[in-house]
Amino acid sequence: MNIAIYCAFDTPATIEYAKATIAYLEKEGHPLSLDKRLINHLTEKPKTYDVFNPEGTIDSRIDFLFSIGGDGTLLRSITFVKDSQIPILGINTGRLGFLTSLQKEVFE
Numbered sequence: 001m002n003i004a005i006y007c008a009f010d011t012p013a014t015i016e017y018a019k020a021t022i023a024y025l026e027k028e029g030h031p032l033s034l035d036k037r038l039i040n041h042l043t044e045k046p047k048t049y050d051v052f053n054p055e056g057t058i059d060s061r062i063d064f065l066f067s068i069g070g071d072g073t074l075l076r077s078i079t080f081v082k083d084s085q086i087p088i089l090g091i092n093t094g095r096l097g098f099l100t101s102l103q104k105e106v107f108e
Helices: 013-026 071-081
Strands: 003-007 034-035 050-052 064-069 087-093
Touching: 003 013, 003 050, 003 087, 013 034, 013 064, 071 087
Parallel strands: 003 034, 003 064, 034 050, 064 087
Antiparallel strands: none
16 A cells, blocks of 8 residues: 655654654555655655655555644645545644544554
8 A cells, every 4th residue: 555644844743753654654564655854854764765745746646645743734735635535644743633533642
């Protein structure tokens, strides 16, 4: 399953949970596409990822988009999928999320 990961902000909590998500998905063997700003926080990883531009759309071959942040991040991520029908999984790294599906404690 091809999974794209998007983080609107690079707060320490968001990056921490993005790294945990990436590690888990890599262990499960899923090909990943990361937003280009997130790549800058993964310099310790030698792996090469597919990259998408957060100002554009994601490849239609993506099966899921994981949006890591809060409700605002989830709303921003809708512009990447537009009419492609790619489902979005919101992972909340903030205090309160009404739209995000998972809370950050899932990864602890």
